[in-house]
Amino acid sequence: MRTYFFADTAVLTGRTMRHVTRSMDTIITTAITPIAMMLLFVYVFGGAIDTGSASYVNYMLPGILLITIASGISYTAFRLFNDIQGGIFERFQSMPIARSGVLWAHVLTSLAANLISLVLVFLVALLIGFRTGAGALAWLAVVGILVLFTLALTWLAVIPGLTAKSVEGASAFAYPLIFLPFISSAFVPTATMPGPVRAFAENQPVTSIVNTIRDLFARQPVGHDVWIALGWCVGILVVAYILATMSYRRRIS
């Protein structure tokens, strides 16, 4: 079966990508909430937030990018759930194809769809004054971290996609993920928070990822934050991948 893994995954990815391109509203919806939040923070709250940084949009864009991903992956769970409910999943499973290709197609599509949303959000950020002097290497690092974060959350999204009993259940898991950047260094410096909140904020994954991306954009040394960020991303990715694969085996056994 290995022989056709790549060919089958490519064909199936083409299918799920059509689901994305034929309902561009999902990409717009994914991008529009973070964009609205960005405008709200920059033009309404931003004036009152002292970040010690010259431009607030420069400060908060990394957090907005993570929110974009967190809301984007709920559509992956949604699409996977619909496949399973609709019966096309069973058709694929009863065909002589590489069975894991069905999951990989959803994962690759999630990656592509999220990158489109991220580009949209980034373009709006440029319009409202985001500037970076980041060089090619720093850009590569930013994209690498965003891709890794997307993959980690996508595999996390696969689990409810496979196991949920309802559409709401399949996508509801994303809400806490969307909320997580608010209790981090994404919008305000953690130093302003009361003790326990600050302890949580400084030790949850979003803060290290946000700090790393912010430093990369600002051409600052990233320090050890980058290793913590990578550790979180890879850790979530591995655990989510294992759990997702287990759920998948249970589904198709």
Add this chain to the structure above:
Amino acid sequence: MLAGMSVPPTSNQVQQPAISVQGLEKSYQELRVLRGVDLDVARGSIFALLGSNGAGKTTVVRILSTLLKADAGTARVNGFDVAAQAAEVRESISLTGQFAAVDEILTGRENLVLVARLRHLEDPGAIADGLLKRFSLTEAGARRAATYSGGMRRRLDIAMSLIGNPPVIFLDEPTTGLDPEARIEVWQAVEELARGGTTVLLTTQYLEEAEQLADRIAILHQGRIIVDGTLAELKQLLPPAKVEYVEKQPSLEDVFFAVVGDAARDDK
């Protein structure tokens, strides 16, 4: 076995039944759905598995199409064991599940091309066009499957199952939820399949459907096959027919087709 390798029926296989099931058992926790199912389906025949809702018909089909593992018993499809040779079984079969398994966002033609490409066939476009024509879907081919009527969706579903000419086809309640015209369209498609030498195992809860289509009928009841035979054999189980004179009333079906026009039926 390598994927994509065709499965040539050896002389040995041709002698064997296309589907052979012995002592199949399956339980969901306390619920014993299958309690020892035995059946044989001859090559090129239409076999109807008849039973009420919850009798276990779908469970049998899911086990035979490698989607579910049996607790006990053996099942061979096209000569391959469903548990030990699942990949070879999948090469040999096509499943049309209870709910039309079409991709609603793709067009009818794209659905067919998708399956042809997943079966690694050459010229998927030509295969798709051929099937669209055969199932009278050519005009609808460029439309999204979501816009199809129930009958069209079923026809597309069955057309997708034919790609690659699998020797065995499972149809799980192919006409449930369809209107009478659409049901007749599906019956025609199934009959055409069997004419082409494909073995068809269909499940149904409609007695009329089994009577209309099947060479052989088995009744699944409380997890066991309680009767298995040709229609004539099944009829012999009852006391000989009495001759009665009854004024022939038109059936509702006669009325229906008289009113809506006989087009669908004339095709038959």
